[in-house]
Amino acid sequence: MRDIGAVRLYRPSDEAQALRVLSSAGAHPVIVAGATDLCAQFNEGLQVSDLVSLSRVDGYRDIRATDGGVTIGAGCTHALGAHDPVLAALCPDLQIAWRSVAAGILRVRAWATIGGNLMARKPRYEMSILLTALAASLRFCTTTGPSCIAAEDLWSGPAPGQGFLWQVEVPTRQLVALRYDRSLRPLMTLATSCRLVADGVRARAVIATQELQPQVLDLDLVESCAAYVRDARDHAIEAFSALPTDFSDGQSSNDYLRRVGAVLLRRHLESLAHV
Numbered sequence: 001m002r003d004i005g006a007v008r009l010y011r012p013s014d015e016a017q018a019l020r021v022l023s024s025a026g027a028h029p030v031i032v033a034g035a036t037d038l039c040a041q042f043n044e045g046l047q048v049s050d051l052v053s054l055s056r057v058d059g060y061r062d063i064r065a066t067d068g069g070v071t072i073g074a075g076c077t078h079a080l081g082a083h084d085p086v087l088a089a090l091c092p093d094l095q096i097a098w099r100s101v102a103a104g105i106l107r108v109r110a111w112a113t114i115g116g117n118l119m120a121r122k123p124r125y126e127m128s129i130l131l132t133a134l135a136a137s138l139r140f141c142t143t144t145g146p147s148c149i150a151a152e153d154l155w156s157g158p159a160p161g162q163g164f165l166w167q168v169e170v171p172t173r174q175l176v177a178l179r180y181d182r183s184l185r186p187l188m189t190l191a192t193s194c195r196l197v198a199d200g201v202r203a204r205a206v207i208a209t210q211e212l213q214p215q216v217l218d219l220d221l222v223e224s225c226a227a228y229v230r231d232a233r234d235h236a237i238e239a240f241s242a243l244p245t246d247f248s249d250g251q252s253s254n255d256y257l258r259r260v261g262a263v264l265l266r267r268h269l270e271s272l273a274h275v
């Protein structure tokens with residue numbers, strides 16, 4: 001492990017102070033959460049003079065019910081999220097999926113946060129695919145004011161140093177189900193959500209690989225979940241026919257991802273028979 005030398009650690013106690021610290025501390029202040037990914041970044045050569053921890057900011061770890069869903073503080077760890085009673089009541093499917101992240105690695109689950117998982121901006125980290133399937137929003141505090149982006153736009157969101165991720169907002173009121181399959185990880189993962197809309201229900205499938213950012217495949221609107229269950233295979237093949245032909249990486253061809261993705265999606269759609 002590399003010695004990172006002397007660093008200044010800032011622990012602001014509210015959001016405004018955090019922003020002031022970020023815009024004044026050192027040349028390139030870096031936010032530290034659980035440091036499980038930062039340690040890897042240090043080993044890869046990241047130079048840091050100033051670290052900013054948000055752990056003292058009120059609400060940073062909280063999970064709260066809202067009018068239309070649930071908000072998850074960026075500082076919520078995998079361990080906290082996996083057993084939180086509010087999340088259990090409002091989005092149990094997300095909680096089930098979250099339990100599989102770094103399963104069995106207690107050190108990581110106890111320290112690693114949802115914010116760090118997202119802001120490391122690594123496609124192989126799983127919260128981005130889950131939150132993209134759920135049409136979640138990411139709320140940032142930035143030096144130019146609050147900003148909110150769709151989870152699928154994480155990759156083009158505010159640059160590090162411009163502010164920090166404060167909360168994840170998950171709309172759950174119209175959510176029927178979320179399904180997640182990581183059995184083929186690291187080759188690929190698939191998350192599928194199903195949501196009530198004005199004239200029926202609509203499913204969204206999201207595929208990601210170790211290297212490739214989550215790709216959204218919105219399915220046709222149908223009158224009820226039963227329609228997806230009945231014609232699951234056709235819907236799955238149709239959805240994956242829209243997968244961009246350049247969606248492939250060094251491990252899996254586009255043809256493989258289409259075929260295996262359609263199989264997993266078919267299973268997800270068939271499982272809607274039980275909702």
Ligand SMILES: Cc1cc2nc3c(=O)[nH]c(=O)nc-3n(C[C@H](O)[C@H](O)[C@H](O)COP(=O)(O)OP(=O)(O)OC[C@H]3O[C@@H](n4cnc5c(N)ncnc54)[C@H](O)[C@@H]3O)c2cc1C
Binds near residue numbers: 111118124127165
């Ligand atoms: C052994 C091991 C196994 C793992 N297995 C899995 C797995 O199965 N699935 C999976 O998805 N992940 C896995 N991970 C990754 C792990 O989930 C991430 O390392 C973790 O979520 C990062 O969170 P952290 O709080 O430690 O972030 P940190 O390491 O503290 O930060 C990561 C990055 O995010 C930035 N950051 C952190 N918080 C904020 C914020 N609020 N606003 C802006 N920027 C911020 C930091 O500046 C840094 O660049 C594993 C990691 C390890 C070490």
